[in-house]
Every structure is written in C-alpha cells, then in structure tokens.
Amino acid sequence: xxxxxxxxxxxxxxxxxxxxxxxxxxxxxxxxxxxxxxxxxxxxxxxxxxxxxxxxxxxxxxxxxxxxxxxxxxxxxxxxxxxxxxxxxxxxxxxxxxxxxxxxxxxxxxxxxxxxxxxxxxxxxxxxxxxxxxxxxxxxxxxxxxxxxxxxxxxxxxxxxxxxxxxxxxxxxxxxxxxxxxxxxxxxxxxxxxxxxxxxxxxxxxxxxxxxxxxxxxxxxxxxxxxxxxxxxxxxxxxxxxxxxxxxxxxxxxxxxxxxxxxxxxxxxxxxxxxxxxxxxxxxxxxxxxxxxxxxxxxxx
Numbered sequence: 001x002x003x004x005x006x007x008x009x010x011x012x013x014x015x016x017x018x019x020x021x022x023x024x025x026x027x028x029x030x031x032x033x034x035x036x037x038x039x040x041x042x043x044x045x046x047x048x049x050x051x052x053x054x055x056x057x058x059x060x061x062x063x064x065x066x067x068x069x070x071x072x073x074x075x076x077x078x079x080x081x082x083x084x085x086x087x088x089x090x091x092x093x094x095x096x097x098x099x100x101x102x103x104x105x106x107x108x109x110x111x112x113x114x115x116x117x118x119x120x121x122x123x124x125x126x127x128x129x130x131x132x133x134x135x136x137x138x139x140x141x142x143x144x145x146x147x148x149x150x151x152x153x154x155x156x157x158x159x160x161x162x163x164x165x166x167x168x169x170x171x172x173x174x175x176x177x178x179x180x181x182x183x184x185x186x187x188x189x190x191x192x193x194x195x196x197x198x199x200x201x202x203x204x205x206x207x208x209x210x211x212x213x214x215x216x217x218x219x220x221x222x223x224x225x226x227x228x229x230x231x232x233x234x235x236x237x238x239x240x241x242x243x244x245x246x247x248x249x250x251x252x253x254x255x256x257x258x259x260x261x262x263x264x265x266x267x268x269x270x271x272x273x274x275x276x277x278x279x280x281x282x283x284x285x286x287x288x289x290x291x292x293x294x295x296x297x298x299x300x301x
Contacts, residue, residue, distance in 0.1 A: 005253065011122035013086060013098060013254015017175040017225040018130045026131035029279040030300050036269055038280075038297040040081045040185070040262040042073070048196050049079040050205060050232055056080065077120075077292040083128065083228070083284060084257040086118035087291045089246040098254045106289075120290035124283065128226055128256060131176050132280035132299065135164045136267045138183030148208065150184040151199055155211035155236040158219045170276045172223050177280050180229035181263040182208060189264075209235040212245050221253065228258015258295060266299055273301065 006016045043056040056075040063070060078084070087106055090097035097106070101118050108114025137156060140163070141148050148154070161180070165172055184207070191199075199205075210216055212235050220227055227249070228234060234257050235245040249255040270276045282297040 008099065010099060010254070011086065011118055013256070014225045015123060015126075015128060015254070015256065018126070018128070019175075022175040023130050026129075026279055029131055029277055032301050034269070034301040036266045036278075036299040036301075038081070038179075038261050038263065038266060038282075038299060039295060040260055042075055042080045042294065044080050044262075048193070048200055049076065050200055051078070053079045077290065077294065078259070081260045081262060081295050081297070082258070082292045083120070083123070083226070083282070083295050084246070084250060084259065085120040085123070085284075085290060085292050086250055086254055087120070087289070088250060089244070090251040091247045092244070097251055116289035119288050120284050120293045121286050121288040123256070123293070124286035128177065128282040128284065128295075128297075129280060130225065131173060132179060132278055133165070133170050133172065133176050134179050134181060134263065134266055134270055134276045134278075135161050135170070136168065136181045136263075136270065136276065137161065137164055138181045138186060139267060139271060140164045140167060141183070148183055150182060150187045150208050150231060151206065152208060153206040153236050153238065153240070154208035155213075155240070156180070156182065156209065157211045158213070158215040161210070161219070168276045169274075174223060175225045176223060176277075177282075178220070178224045178227040179258065179261060179263060179266075179280075180210065180227075180231075181267045182229050182231045184208070184229075184231035185260075185262055185264055204238050207231055207233045207237040209233050209237060210245070212236060212239055212241045212243070216245065217248060220249065220255065224255070226256040226258065228256070228261055230261050230263045232259055234259055261295065261297065269301070275301070 053076040086098040104112035279300040284293040
C-alpha cells in the first residue's frame with residue numbers, strides 16, 4: 001500500500017489534479033449557460049434507503065409570535081446523492097485510510113487524540129469543480145441491445161466504457177471528473193414500494209457497477225480526478241475480488257467516489273445537444289471531520 005502520494009499531510013488526494021490551470025481550461029465547456037441539477041432529492045429513498053442507512057427527516061417549525069419559520073434536517077450523508085470522503089472506506093486488511101490514517105485517529109480511541117484528519121471539510125475550500133464527462137452506458141447498451149440488471153451483481157468493463165466514449169465522440173482529458181449513467185436510477189424509478197422492500201431485505205445486497213479489475217484501476221488512475229455514477233455502489237457489489245475498488249480509490253489514491261447522482265435529466269440533455277462534456281460545479285459541505293457529503297452539483301453547458 002503506497003502512501004504519501006501527494007505528501008504526508010495531504011487530504012485532497014486526486015483532487016490535487018484540479019489545478020487552477022486545469023479548472024480555468026475547463027471553463028471553455030461553458031458555451032450556453034444551460035444548467036442541469038445532478039442531485040437526487042435528499043428524501044428520494046423515503047424511509048427505505050439501502051445499506052441500512054438512516055432516512056432523511058425534515059422538521060419545519062414556526063417561531064411565534066413572528067411569521068417566521070426555521071427547519072431542522074436529520075439525515076445520513078449517504079442516503080441520497082453523495083461524494084464518499086476519505087474517512088469512509090479504508091484498506092480492510094491493513095486497517096488504514098488514506099495517507100495511513102487509522103480508526104484511532106478518527107475516533108480518538110486507544111490513547112490517540114481525536115482529529116478531523118481526512119474529513120470532508122478539507123474538500124470544501126476549493127470544491128470539486130472542473131471539466132466533467134458523462135459516459136451514458138445506459139443509453140449505449142440500449143442501442144446495442146444488451147441486457148443489464150442494475151439490481152444484480154454485474155460488471156461494466158473498461159472496454160465498454162471506452163466504446164461509450166468513442167461512440168459519443170467524447171474526448172477524455174487528464175483531470176476530468178467522470179460520471180457514469182449505469183441505468184440504476186432509471187430502473188429504481190420504476191419500482192413499487194413492495195419491490196424495494198424485497199430488495200432491501202436481501203443479504204448481501206447486489207448491484208451492478210464498474211468492473212473490479214486492473215484495467216479499471218488503470219483507466220481511473222490515468223485519467224480522472226474523481227469518479228461516480230447513478231448507482232449505489234459505483235463498483236459491482238459485492239466485490240468479486242479479494243479487494244474492493246472503494247479501498248483502492250479512497251484509501252489508496254484519495255479519489256472521491258460519487259454515488260446515486262441523478263443523471264436522468266443530464267443524459268437526456270446531452271443526447272439532445274450531442275455533447276457529453278460540461279463544466280461541473282460541486283461544493284462539498286464544510287463539515288470538519290465529516291465522512292461524506294451531498295454533492296450540491298450542477299452541470300453547466
């Protein structure tokens with residue numbers, strides 16, 4: 001497990017690739033000013049989020065005698081659209097997070113002082129902004145007549161993702177933010193509550209996602225500053241290897257993983273204008289020591 005890739009005190013990981021020059025060049029993607037929201041509603045899974053996560057709760061209350069309202073939100077940061085942060089998933093065998101951070105560092109146990117190291121707040125300073133691309137695998141595989149079950153363990157290989165980019169005419173540039181429309185969100189929106197309840201009770205949970213392979217790791221490492229999609233696990237789940245991509249991306253490289261992004265409107269608009277690259281603005285919530293964050297993301301064309 002190689003550590004200190006960007007310095008022993010680094011908390012940005014591959015977001016270091018989003019230099020001022022890279023971000024400035026990415027502004028050329030803004031041509032019309034058209035914007036597309038990428039956040040699923042925080043309460044989209046209602047009281048049935050997967051992976052045993054807590055549901056979103058909103059309380060609105062008046063502050064009499066004035067005609068004034070306040071509200072309180074309580075939610076798990078990974079029950080809707082999210083960026084997984086560097087405290088979320090470490091190397092399992094070594095019990096280390098990015099840059100060698102331990103559970104003791106995070107929780108203040110075994111005589112170690114509790115800290116905010118690797119917290120999501122470290123990403124809030126500059127945000128996750130730059131050129132992004134959508135690889136619309138869902139649309140592509142429909143054109144190819146391929147079957148795909150989002151709720152069964154299945155792998156999307158790099159060869160397919162490269163074909164999607166080629167057939168879309170989408171150039172991949174170093175430092176890009178990768179978003180994959182797998183078709184999960186489209187399929188989830190068709191489900192009834194009893195169907196969701198049945199799948200939620202299944203153990204282990206199973207989802208389709210990107211293939212866990214050397215080819216996938218090379219593809220991600222050589223090109224991107226962050227990677228995500230519309231599905232709940234990004235990679236095929238559960239892992240078919242003796243490792244998970246989560247531990248390599250988060251624990252090894254410090255690469256943000258996006259999950260449950262709502263890419264339906266984005267896919268439709270990209271197809272309409274024939275362009276699958278855009279400027280992405282995403283502002284992580286400034287919570288020192290946080291594990292994950294809603295993306296607060298918008299695509300700008």
